Amino acid sequence: MTRIDRRALFTSGAAAALLAAAGGSVHASPKAGGVLRLAVPREAGMLEQAAHGAVFDTLTEIAPDGLLRGELAASWQSALDARAWTFDLRDGVTFHDGTPLTAEDAAASLNALGVTGADLRAATALHGHQLLLELEAPNPHLPYLLAGADHLIAPRGELSASLANAVGTGCFRVERAQDGRHFRASKVAGHYKAGTAGWVDTVEIIVIPDASVRAEALRDGYVDVAALPEPRGLLKRGEFLYYPSSKEMALAARHNVGIPRKVGQRAPLDDGRIAERWWRL
Known part of the structure; x- marks a missing residue:
């Protein structure tokens, strides 16, 4: 069949x-x-x-109505050339082990996994809840790409190989x-x-x-x-x-x-x- x-x-x-x-x-x-x-x-x-x-969770998601929405990201903006993107994370989000989500966790996760469909130069935590993503080439679709299932955010960027030890938000x-x-x-x-x-x-x-x-x-x-x-x-x-x-x-x-x-x-x-x-x- x-x-x-x-x-x-x-x-x-x-x-x-x-x-x-x-x-x-x-x-x-x-x-x-x-x-x-x-x-x-x-x-x-x-x-x-x-x-x-x-x-x-990921930084963004495609919601059930098909629209792009923030998930761990509360808002975002880009430079005019779409090479540098700033994401503001939600306040008060914690991982399942009780530790608070920080921009350092998001930066480490994306630096480890990369961004499918975009050439990520670096992810950097600007402060506790603000993240900077710098691309090698302009990409106006980055927020959509970050909704992909490959862009999971884990504590310190450490994604466990075993489901039994998986810790997310x-x-x-x-x-x-x-x-x-x-x-x-x-x-x-x-x-x-x-x-x-x-x-x-x-x-x-x-x-x-x-x-x-x-x-x-x-x-x-x-x-x-x-x-x-x-x-x-x-x-x-x-x-x-x-x-x-x-x-x-x-x-x-x-x-x-x-x-x-x-x-x-x-x-x-x-x-x-x-x-x-x-x-x-």
Whole structure:
């Protein structure tokens, strides 16, 4: 069976748009509480992608409505030639270990990871909450590029190789994880995104290598969302939502899963945001 590009799998914007086009039920009013459980295959780093979206933030984000917004950055401005950019970080943001976010953390993270699509010369902390990004060549699209999933901000720029030790500023804090197998995280109380994201109390992601077993787990209610499931058996029940369609099923979800109603169509969309933006009805 033909599958759509796996990079689109955890793109909340694309998923919601496809659901709307298919005539499914899209729920506009998020509900807080409950557990959201996802089953993913072992391939393509899907576990890590979804888990990183729950634990980490970036300086900017492409919101569910498709618009660019600040995430860890409260505001930004550039020089006239778009080579030098200044970002002011949000006040009062802390990492999951309780340490405050500083411009030094952001600078170290971006110096270590670089910026995909831009030639970063240097990231420098001007003071506690102001960051300077200097580019080798002008790039007016830098704020959009920084919304990419590769530009995670970690304490001192040290991104743990193991999910179990991941520490970010995201809506969810790691409870336990085993690389390549499973991940569980709980909502951070008093998070700066409270009321706009991080709806469920707990997120669980499990790797199930066999597509037919992922479909069975969804069908029998053990998970709420399944990536690249075997469609036979699911189609007969009629209790599920399919992305992008029942013929090319990249993802299936139960009807008691809610997603944003308004979704922009402008790329780049934000991969890995299911945990943060979807909810249980």
